[in-house]
Amino acid sequence: MSAFHAVKAVMIPLLWLCAASVWAELAIVGARVYTVTAPEPLEEATILIADGRVEQVGKDLSVPFEYRRIDAEGKIVTPAFIESYSHFGLIEIEGEATTNDAALLEYPLGPGFDVSLALNPASTLIAINRMDGVSRAITAPRPGVDALAGLAAAVSLGTGDFLLEPKTALFGHIGAASAELAGGSRAAVMQRLGRALDEAARFSPSRYRAGPGDYSRHDMAALKAFLRSGKPLVVGVDRAAEIRQAIRLADAHDLRLILLGGAEAWRVREALAAADAAVIVRTHDNLPRNFESLGARLDNAALLHEAGVDVVFTAAETHNARNLRQLAGNAVAYGLPWSAALDGLTRRAARIWGMNGVGTLTPGSIADLVIWNGDPLELTTWAEQVIIDGQAMPMRSRQTQLFERYQDLSKPYGYIQ
Amino acid sequence: MKTPVGALLATLQTGLALAAAPYESTYVPQPAEATLIRGVAVLTGAGDALEQADVLLKDARIAAIAASGAAAEPASARVIDGRGKWLTPGIIDVHSHLGAYPSPGVASTSDGNEMTAANTAEVWVEHSVWPQDPQFGLALAGGVTTLHILPGSANLFGGRGVTLKNVPARTMQGMKFPSAPQSLKMACGENPKRVYGERMQAPMTRMGNVAGYRAAWAEASAYRDQRQQFESGEAEAPPERNLTLDTLAAVLDGEILVHNHCYRADEMAVMMDIALEFGYAITAFHHAVESYKIADLLASANICSAVWADWWGFKLEAFDGISQNAALIDAAGACAIIHSDSAEGIQRLNQEAAKAMTAGRRQGMAISDALAMSWITGNAAKALGIAEETGTLSIGKAADAVLWDRHPFSVYARAEKVWIDGHLHYDRSDPTRQPVSDFDLGQTVAGGER
Numbered sequence: 001m002s003a004f005h006a007v008k009a010v011m012i013p014l015l016w017l018c019a020a021s022v023w024a025e026l027a028i029v030g031a032r033v034y035t036v037t038a039p040e041p042l043e044e045a046t047i048l049i050a051d052g053r054v055e056q057v058g059k060d061l062s063v064p065f066e067y068r069r070i071d072a073e074g075k076i077v078t079p080a081f082i083e084s085y086s087h088f089g090l091i092e093i094e095g096e097a098t099t100n101d102a103a104l105l106e107y108p109l110g111p112g113f114d115v116s117l118a119l120n121p122a123s124t125l126i127a128i129n130r131m132d133g134v135s136r137a138i139t140a141p142r143p144g145v146d147a148l149a150g151l152a153a154a155v156s157l158g159t160g161d162f163l164l165e166p167k168t169a170l171f172g173h174i175g176a177a178s179a180e181l182a183g184g185s186r187a188a189v190m191q192r193l194g195r196a197l198d199e200a201a202r203f204s205p206s207r208y209r210a211g212p213g214d215y216s217r218h219d220m221a222a223l224k225a226f227l228r229s230g231k232p233l234v235v236g237v238d239r240a241a242e243i244r245q246a247i248r249l250a251d252a253h254d255l256r257l258i259l260l261g262g263a264e265a266w267r268v269r270e271a272l273a274a275a276d277a278a279v280i281v282r283t284h285d286n287l288p289r290n291f292e293s294l295g296a297r298l299d300n301a302a303l304l305h306e307a308g309v310d311v312v313f314t315a316a317e318t319h320n321a322r323n324l325r326q327l328a329g330n331a332v333a334y335g336l337p338w339s340a341a342l343d344g345l346t347r348r349a350a351r352i353w354g355m356n357g358v359g360t361l362t363p364g365s366i367a368d369l370v371i372w373n374g375d376p377l378e379l380t381t382w383a384e385q386v387i388i389d390g391q392a393m394p395m396r397s398r399q400t401q402l403f404e405r406y407q408d409l410s411k412p413y414g415y416i417q
Numbered sequence: 418m419k420t421p422v423g424a425l426l427a428t429l430q431t432g433l434a435l436a437a438a439p440y441e442s443t444y445v446p447q448p449a450e451a452t453l454i455r456g457v458a459v460l461t462g463a464g465d466a467l468e469q470a471d472v473l474l475k476d477a478r479i480a481a482i483a484a485s486g487a488a489a490e491p492a493s494a495r496v497i498d499g500r501g502k503w504l505t506p507g508i509i510d511v512h513s514h515l516g517a518y519p520s521p522g523v524a525s526t527s528d529g530n531e532m533t534a535a536n537t538a539e540v541w542v543e544h545s546v547w548p549q550d551p552q553f554g555l556a557l558a559g560g561v562t563t564l565h566i567l568p569g570s571a572n573l574f575g576g577r578g579v580t581l582k583n584v585p586a587r588t589m590q591g592m593k594f595p596s597a598p599q600s601l602k603m604a605c606g607e608n609p610k611r612v613y614g615e616r617m618q619a620p621m622t623r624m625g626n627v628a629g630y631r632a633a634w635a636e637a638s639a640y641r642d643q644r645q646q647f648e649s650g651e652a653e654a655p656p657e658r659n660l661t662l663d664t665l666a667a668v669l670d671g672e673i674l675v676h677n678h679c680y681r682a683d684e685m686a687v688m689m690d691i692a693l694e695f696g697y698a699i700t701a702f703h704h705a706v707e708s709y710k711i712a713d714l715l716a717s718a719n720i721c722s723a724v725w726a727d728w729w730g731f732k733l734e735a736f737d738g739i740s741q742n743a744a745l746i747d748a749a750g751a752c753a754i755i756h757s758d759s760a761e762g763i764q765r766l767n768q769e770a771a772k773a774m775t776a777g778r779r780q781g782m783a784i785s786d787a788l789a790m791s792w793i794t795g796n797a798a799k800a801l802g803i804a805e806e807t808g809t810l811s812i813g814k815a816a817d818a819v820l821w822d823r824h825p826f827s828v829y830a831r832a833e834k835v836w837i838d839g840h841l842h843y844d845r846s847d848p849t850r851q852p853v854s855d856f857d858l859g860q861t862v863a864g865g866e867r
Contacts, residue, residue: 003847018822028569028637043676084698088525093731093732093733093736094730094731094732095731095732096731096732096733124730125730146857157670171819174618191457224856240861261667264861266686275605284764284765285761286555286760287520287551287552287555287760287761287866288520288521288551288777288856288857288860288862288867289520289521289522289760290520290521290522290523291521291523293521294521294860294861295860295861296860296867297866297867298867317727319728319730319731320727320728320729322727326768326772326828328770329829330765330828330830332828332829333828333829333831334831358519377828378827379768379771379772379775379826380771380774380778381775382775382778382779397730399739399740400780402737402739403739403741403745403780404708404714406709406710406745407741407745409713409749
């Protein structure tokens with residue numbers, strides 16, 4: 001290799017990385033574009049991006065000379081995907097308590113637990129999942145000791161600000177685990193939640209006296225603020241009977257309801273549709289893994305969608321949130337229309353989480369999108385370029401660095417080449 | 418011994434026989450209708466692909482594989498139009514806990530790990546297997562015909578594993594794969610040292626782990642020597658029977674295969690030294706998220722790596738897991754296997770193999786579909802010591818096969834039909850050919866609808 005080529009080999013990636021953050025204007029040319037809003041994809045379309053937003057989408061658009069042109073002929077472009085339940089920025093290594101801020105293992109806080117204060121934007125999970133087309137996520141508290149786990153945040157997996165919005169939803173859970181902590185019966189969980197929401201509505205710090213087992217002043221204040229915020233209540237719940245209870249609870253307190261999991265949600269789909277509730281589905285959840293999930297089945301998403309219930313997705317495993325598209329693909333294999341799966345990964349998720357301007361590719365949309373080399377739900381497809389807020393993301397992560405280090409074991413070991 | 422005709426008929430009808438020796442398999446293949454699948458695309462599991470072939474399943478064996486139109490059609494054969502479809506060997510999972518950690522997963526069914534001592538080589542996981550676990554039927558719907566059940570990983574020596582045929586049966590023995598060797602589950606790293614260290618018992622450290630393995634092998638070697646001395650007449654009495662040492666001695670005798678849970682490359686290298694010191698072979702490292710770092714060593718030592726497609730980060734020893742692990746292992750000439758270790762993952766091993774293959778391709782590696790298929794079939798059979806019987810679509814092998822409605826590496830693919838020893842054990846279009854466990858009867862959802 002000549003000296004010139006050696007220099008060039010180093011320079012090109014450097015230039016490219018700089019370019020990613022410097023070039024404000026991009027043109028993606030020639031792809032099949034799923035705008036999500038149009039019923040059919042646009043063939044051989046051009047997307048112009050400026051100032052972090054989609055400027056224009058369509059055929060035969062002229063590309064201004066100053067735009068960085070990305071040839072995407074034969075590729076597929078979709079909005080980037082939204083993970084509706086994760087712990088991004090809260091967990092680095094599951095088994096290491098010192099890297100885990102997602103759950104409260106004792107009771108200092110209930111509904112007032114605000115995960116946004118612990119977020120770590122340097123987490124390696126961000127780049128690893130971003131490379132596979134995940135651009136935004138809800139990062140939420142885990143079920144802890146209380147039926148109300150706390151307040152979730154909306155985050156971006158781009159290279160800009162990580163926290164998009166704190167206190168974007170209140171997460172809780174109803175089932176055997178929360179029942180145990182409420183004294184051993186699911187009935188007690190419902191009574192506790194109902195009473196807390198009633199009291200929070202008329203909560204006044206000076207008059208409130210917490211009895212044994214009652215929420216603290218701080219929690220009650222947080223609950224009151226939540227009730228006034230119009231944000232959704234997300235309830236982790238599987239058994240059909242408890243889902244009906246959750247619908248009643250939300251209705252009684254005029255709350256927008258989103259189910260997390262909902263293994264038996266298909267059994268009460270009419271009631272969920274009537275209540276305008278959404279369900280965050282984990283498609284692979286088909287095991288009768290406990291006595292609350294005996295009705296779990298792979299076509300849960302399809303049955304819910306058919307009944308008019310909004311379905312969005314989670315991998316429920318933050319390290320591999322990148323498998324969202326596999327989960328959505330399996331929902332399609334079991335009856336969900338492909339377009340509904342794409343909608344659940346993009347526009348519909350943006351809508352239920354109040355992420356304005358995200359999830360579609362129309363003029364004015366925030367430019368979060370992915371150039372795929374095939375059907376994005378297929379396992380043999382990968383993301384060739386991820387763009388978030390109009391910026392081409394570096395397609396590198398700690399994992400690609402490990403790959404590069406070990407792909408040739410005959411190389412000198414232990415230094416970054 | 419001649420079997421009376423009546424007893425033979427009863428056996429064929431019920432699939433249940435009395436064992437000739439304790440703990441033996443009583444599996445009886447079900448009657449197999451000759452079946453000809455015409456014009457089907459084939460991934461053989463041995464690294465080959467056939468675009469359009471006729472495959473004949475007859476007398477529980479693969480009787481013919483021929484270019485389309487060339488296979489003779491037996492007068493009585495059922496003919497299936499395979500055009501536009503794919504045929505693969507039955508999928509084999511080398512790492513499962515079905516039956517031992519069944520669904521529902523409640524305290525009273527948690528039978529997968531005897532976490533009461535660092536060395537429980539005396540336990541056999543088959544004695545925990547509940548054949549009514551509804552998860553077996555779900556795995557069958559995913560094309561899994563053979564699975565290896567292992568005890569958990571909290572111990573240095575977790576006990577013996579067992580290979581099962583994925584058939585509905587009233588007893589565990591009725592599922593046991595005849596002729597398959599048992600395994601010994603060993604575990605490195607964080608799990609044993611955490612579980613026992615927290616109790617202020619040995620091992621508490623990785624060096625404690627290694628001392629524990631070595632002490633056990635030293636004891637087993639002495640036990641085996643004493644037994645041999647008795648057998649050759651050099652000693653007057655055999656050593657007192659010890660169930661723990663029986664298992665380890667059987668490993669030293671080459672009768673039981675070592676399946677070693679181990680994440681980190683450096684620890685695998687130490688385990689290879691221990692095997693060298695005591696003269697046993699490691700058949701496969703399981704989980705092995707860092708095999709790609711020592712793929713050359715594993716290739717020279719002829720040790721398989723049974724890995725996930727993409728799991729990582731759930732504990733520190735899994736932090737360096739990368740999706741190209743299987744691809745890099747294979748490229749180094751070592752044996753790569755995709756395993757599930759999951760009652761969900763086992764339903765989609767074809768998808769897991771597809772992801773692992775794609776991760777390699779994304780980095781510019783050339784990996785054929787046919788090669789990646791061997792990661793969940795042929796290579797898995799090799800690691801379980803049953804490669805002569807199953808794992809590839811080869812003439813003379815067991816008719817364990819899956820017909821897929823499209824390419825099995827598509828996310829949309831579903832297994833349409835699954836044969837075990839030529840018997841159609843699962844048919845997606847026929848509810849009477851979908852196993853429903855006792856547990857599922859009368860519940861919200863019967864097995865087949867899941």
